Amino acid sequence: MKLKSKLLLSCALAVAAASSTPALAQTEIQWWHSMTAVNTEWVNDLAKDFNASQKEYRVVPTFKGSYDESMTAAIAAFRAGSGPHILQVFEVGTATMMASKGAIVPVGKVMKDAGEKFDPSGYVPAVAGYYTAPSGQMLSFPFNSSTTIFYFNKDAFKAAGLDADKAPSTWPEVVAAAAKLKASGHKCPFTTAWQGWTQLESFSAWHNVEFATKQNGLAGLDARMKVNTPLHVRHIENLANMAKQGLFVYKGRGNVPEASFISGECAMINTSSGFYGNVAKNAKFAYGLAPLPYYPDVPGAPQNTVIGGASLWVLAGKKPEEYKGVAKFFSYLSSPEVQSASHKRTGYLPITTASYQLTEKSGFYKEKPGTDVAVTQMIRKVTDKSRGIRLGNYVQIRAIEDEELEQVWSGKKTAKEALDSIVSRGNQLLERFQAANKS
C-alpha cells in the first residue's frame, strides 16, 4: 500500500513538473544525426545559424550514435509513437527508408506543402538520382555525400624511386608501383578500406558495368546481383595475386584500414573522399589525392563513381506547422553559400552544381590541390549502369561482400567462387526484401 501511494505521488510530481515548463513560442524541430568529432560542430553550427536567421522555428540537433545506431533508435522511437522530425540515414539504409512508405514523408511533398522553392535538377545527377524514387519523386534531402578516391604517400613514392607527382592511374600501374614500393622495403604497398564499396560497387560504376540488374536497383525491388562478370573476377583475381605477393595487405573491414595509411604503414589506399580531413590533419608526410585506378582496355572506363554518405529523411506523423519548419530549414541548407561552406569545411561533396561553381570561383581547389578529385569523379553525365547502387537489405549484402572477399585474400576461395557466392547469397536477401516490401 505504502509503495503504491509513493508511486502515485511520484507520478503526480512528474506530471506536475512536465506541465509546469512554459510552453515554447517557437516550434521545435528534432534532428537526429550521426556526425562525430569535427563534423558534430559542423552540424551544430548549421542549426545555430538557421535558428539565428529566423524566430519561428528552432532546430535541435542530437547525436544518436553511429549511422546504424541512430537508424535503429529512430525506428524504435517511431514504433513507440515518437521519433524525430529529421533523421540522417546512410546510403545503404536508403532502400529500407524508401520501402517504408507509411513512415516517411517525401521531401518534395514537404517542400511543396510549405510553399518552399525546391529544384531537384539543381543537384549533381549522381546525387539526386540516388535519392529519387523510380516514380521520379525525390524522397530524401541530400546532405553529406562522399565518394571513393585514391590516396598515396608521396614520401614513400620518392623513396621507392617513383614519380611522386604522378599517381598511378590504372590498375597495371598500381601493381607496378606496389612492386617498386615493396622492393624498396615497404611492408604494405597498397590497401583498401570499405572493400565492398571501393572494389566492387564503385569499381562497377567506374567501369560502366552493372553491379546489379534494374539499374543497380534504382529501377525496382526486383534487382538481382551481377558482380560475377569476367571483369569483376579479373579484378578480384588481380588483387588476390597482389595479396599473395605482399603487394596488397588486407587491413580489415569498414574504415579500419585508414589508420594504416595515416601511420605511414601503407603507401596507397582506396577509400572515401571524406577521409581527406583526417589525412590533412594527421598525416606526417606529403600525400596526394587521385582518381580511382581503372583498367584501360575496358570500353567506357573511367565513367563515374558512386556516392556514399547520408541524406536527411522526414518522418511521418508530425504536425503541419512542424513540417513547415522542416521545409524552411531545408531551404536554408540548399543555398549555394551554405553548401559551398560545408563542402570546404568537411570534404563532403558539393551536392549542387551552383555550390560547385561557387567553390571553384573562390579558388579553393587551386589552394588545396586534390580536393576536386572527388567532385570531378562525380560531376559527369551518368549512365543507367553508373547512376548509383541502391539495394534492399544492403547492410547485410555489404557484410556478405566482406565475408567472401576475406576468403579470397586468405586463399580459401578463388575470386570466381567468392563472387558467385556473393551473387547467390545476395540474391536471397534481395528476394526476401522484395517479398517483405510489396507495394
Add this chain to the structure above:
Amino acid sequence: MAAEKRVVFRSAWLPWALLAPQAAVIAVFFYWPAAQTVLQSMQQSDAFGTSVEWIGLQNFANLWDDPTYLASFSTTAIFSILVAGFGITLSLLLAVFADRVVRGTTFYRTLLIWPYAVAPAVAGVLWLFMFSPSIGVVAYALRMVGFEWNHLLNGTQAMALIVMAAVWKQLSYNFLFFVAGLQSIPKSLIEAAAIDGAGPWRRFWTIQFPLLSPTTFFLLVINVVFAFFDTFGIVDAATSGGPGKDTSILVYKVYYDGFKALDLGGSAAQSVVLMVLVVTLTVLQFRFVEKKVNY
C-alpha cells in the same frame, strides 16, 4: 530418510502473494519479451513496422536453407566449449591458489574480481588492441619470436582472440563462486586428511573437488548460457564475425540481423532457435551432469 521438516502455509493465498512480486518481474522482463519474440518470428515486416504480414514458419525455413547459418552451429559449439572449459578450469586454479595465499588475500581477490566490472564490448576492444596485427603489443611480441599473428585473415587466431576475451571477462565471476565454495568446505576435513598424510594434490582431488561439485555444476550452466547469449558485444568489437564467418556465433547473427540489418522477423526466429537450444542444453545438464553432483 529422516522425517522432513517442511513448513506448510495454512493460508491459500499468502504463498501466491509472496511470490507475486518476483513473478511479476519475471513476467515483464522475461516471459513478455520471449512471447513477443515468438510472435515476431512468424512475421515479416518492414523496418518501421508499418506493414506486418504473417508468414508462418517461413523465417525458420529461410534459416534452414542458409548453409552459413547451419555452419555457425558448429562455430558456436566450439566457442562455448572452449569458453566454459577454459573459464572454469582457469578460475578454479586461481581460486585454489588464492585460497592458499596467506598474506594480502584481499588484494589478490580484488584484482581478480576486477574484470567483471568491464562491459563485454570493452573487453573485446581491449583484447583487440593487444592483438591488433599492426599496432598490438602482443602481436608485436609474437612477431619478434617469429609467430605471425593476423586474426584478420586467420580464422583460428580470430577464434582464439574472442575465446580469450570471453574467458577473461567471465573469469572473475567463476573465481568468486569457487572462492566462496572453497571457504565453505570445513577446514577439519582438510586437516584430517593432511594428518593422514594426503598431499595438497590428493586433498584437492578427493576432498575439495568433490565437495565443490555443486558450485562447478552451477558455473557450467551459467558459463554455457554466458557463451551463448552474452558474448555478441565481444565478437562485434573484436572480429565482427570475421574472417569470413569464422567467428560468427549464433547470438552475434541475432544481434547483427536485428539491430544492424533491421530484419526483425529473421532475427526473432534465430532468437527462438537459440532459446530452444539453451533450454534443451540446460535440461540435459540437469538430467545427466547433475547426477554426479554431491550436495
